[in-house]
Amino acid sequence: MAADIPVTSLPSGEKIPVLGQGTWFMGEDKRRFDEEVDALRLGIDLGMTLIDTAEMYADGRAEMVVGEAIKRRRDAVFLVSKVLPSNASRRETIQACENSLRRMKCETIDLYLLHWRGGYPLQETVAAFEDLRQAGKIRNWGVSNFDIDDMDELAHVVDGQQIATNQILYNLTRRGPEFDLMPWCRERAIPVMAYSPIEQGRLLGNKVLAEIAKECGSTPASVALAWVLSHEGVIAIPKSSDPVHLRENRQAADLKLPVEQLLSLDRAFPAPRRKVPLEML
Numbered sequence: 001m002a003a004d005i006p007v008t009s010l011p012s013g014e015k016i017p018v019l020g021q022g023t024w025f026m027g028e029d030k031r032r033f034d035e036e037v038d039a040l041r042l043g044i045d046l047g048m049t050l051i052d053t054a055e056m057y058a059d060g061r062a063e064m065v066v067g068e069a070i071k072r073r074r075d076a077v078f079l080v081s082k083v084l085p086s087n088a089s090r091r092e093t094i095q096a097c098e099n100s101l102r103r104m105k106c107e108t109i110d111l112y113l114l115h116w117r118g119g120y121p122l123q124e125t126v127a128a129f130e131d132l133r134q135a136g137k138i139r140n141w142g143v144s145n146f147d148i149d150d151m152d153e154l155a156h157v158v159d160g161q162q163i164a165t166n167q168i169l170y171n172l173t174r175r176g177p178e179f180d181l182m183p184w185c186r187e188r189a190i191p192v193m194a195y196s197p198i199e200q201g202r203l204l205g206n207k208v209l210a211e212i213a214k215e216c217g218s219t220p221a222s223v224a225l226a227w228v229l230s231h232e233g234v235i236a237i238p239k240s241s242d243p244v245h246l247r248e249n250r251q252a253a254d255l256k257l258p259v260e261q262l263l264s265l266d267r268a269f270p271a272p273r274r275k276v277p278l279e280m281l
Contacts, residue, residue, distance in 0.1 A: 005047045005253045008191050008233055010111075010140060010164045016078050018229055019253045020050025022195060022239035027061030032241065033068075039241040040069035044076060046250040052167075052193070052237045053104075054082035054115055055096055060103050067104035079104070080111040080193075080237075082144060082167075083125075085118020093128035097137055112138040113167055116145035116280065123157045130159050140164035144195075147278035148181045155188075163190060169279050170194035170234070172224055172269040173203050176276030186233055196281055197228045197236040208268040212261045218251060225252030227265055 007015040021043040026036045040051060053066045063081065070077045081104070087096040097112060112132065114125055129141035143154065144167035154160040166185055170177055171194065185192050198204065198221050209220040216223060221238075228236045229252060238249045257265075 005250075006229075008235060009189070010191065011162075011189055012140060012164065014140070016235070017048065017050050017253075018235050019048055019225070019249065020052060020078070020080075020235065020237045021048050022237040023051065023053040023062045023066060024057055024195070024239050025062075026053075026239070026241070027058030027063075027065045033065060036065045036241050037069045039243065039246060040066065041073075042243055043240075043246055043250075044069070044073060046246065047253075048246075048250060049076055050078040050080065050235070050237070052080040052195070054084075054113075055087070055100050056082065056084050056115060060099070063100055063103040067106065071105065074106050078110045079106065079108075080113065080167075081109050082113040082115040084115050085120070088114055088118050088120045088125040088128075090124045090128040090131070093125055094132060097132050101137065108136060109138045111140045111142060111164055113142045113144045113165070117143075117150055122154055122160070126154075126157050126159050126162075130162070133162075142166060142193075144168070144193075145278065145280050148184050151181070151184060165191050165193050165235070167193035167195055167237075169196055169281055170228065171197045171199050171203065172206075172209075172227060172265060173199050174279055175269065175271050176279060179272045179275055181278065182231070182234075189233075191233045191235055193235045193237060194228050195237055197238050198224045200281070206268065208264055212257070212264060215261070216255060216257075218255055219248045221245065221248045222252045222255055223257070223261075225249060226255040226257050227262070229253065230257060230262065 142165040
């Protein structure tokens with residue numbers, strides 16, 4: 001029987017699993033609705049109880065998939081969603097959150113994020129987040145796609161210190177955040193949530209990954225995810241609707257890469273030696 005998925009802590013002290021499930025591209029094809037619901041439920045069964053979604057994904061239909069998947073299982077799930085920057089005024093953030101809650105048929109979002117930096121002042125969005133938190137509609141809030149300058153600015157906004165996480169693009173081919181952003185977050189005990197942790201599958205043909213996977217009796221996807229999870233305070237949210245791939249993802253949480261293999265991956269995918277602007281997909 002597989003061990004429980006390791007956990008990390010939010011600044012509030014709450015423990016959450018370091019491996020969850022993404023939903024980007026879910027909800028786009030009505031014919032796949034039941035398949036996607038079943039995939040999320042299987043992921044929950046496997047222990048990947050953190051589910052990440054957003055109002056942007058399929059214009060809210062991904063949240064509807066999530067809502068169906070967590071029906072009668074809401075208490076077992078740590079639910080993450082996001083507000084679009086175009087909706088991030090104080091009034092519209094509250095309305096967007098209420099719309100997301102309605103689509104997911106639940107009363108509270110565990111972690112609500114600003115999807116990326118937009119035109120509204122951060123103070124306005126943070127004030128809305130705090131309003132939502134006081135009303136019990138969200139439990140924690142954070143940001144996504146924020147580089148270190150954005151994080152510095154946020155830290156000086158009233159209540160900006162309440163931030164719970166920064167969700168960013170991070171994987172073997174996107175190591176730029178290691179230079180400055182991830183150390184900044186680590187110093188403040190703010191976990192990083194890595195989206196597209198296997199680069200949407202594009203890095204899986206790499207020969208070094210294939211060799212290490214063979215040595216481990218695993219798969220390139222599991223090795224790539226295990227590498228992401230080897231970093232302190234990092235959460236990975238791969239998306240999959242395929243039961244085989246879901247089990248590969250789950251295996252990553254139990255896969256401990258030895259030093260020699262980590263060094264091989266460092267040589268194949270070198271860490272940055274200078275500041276690299278934060279990338280987005």
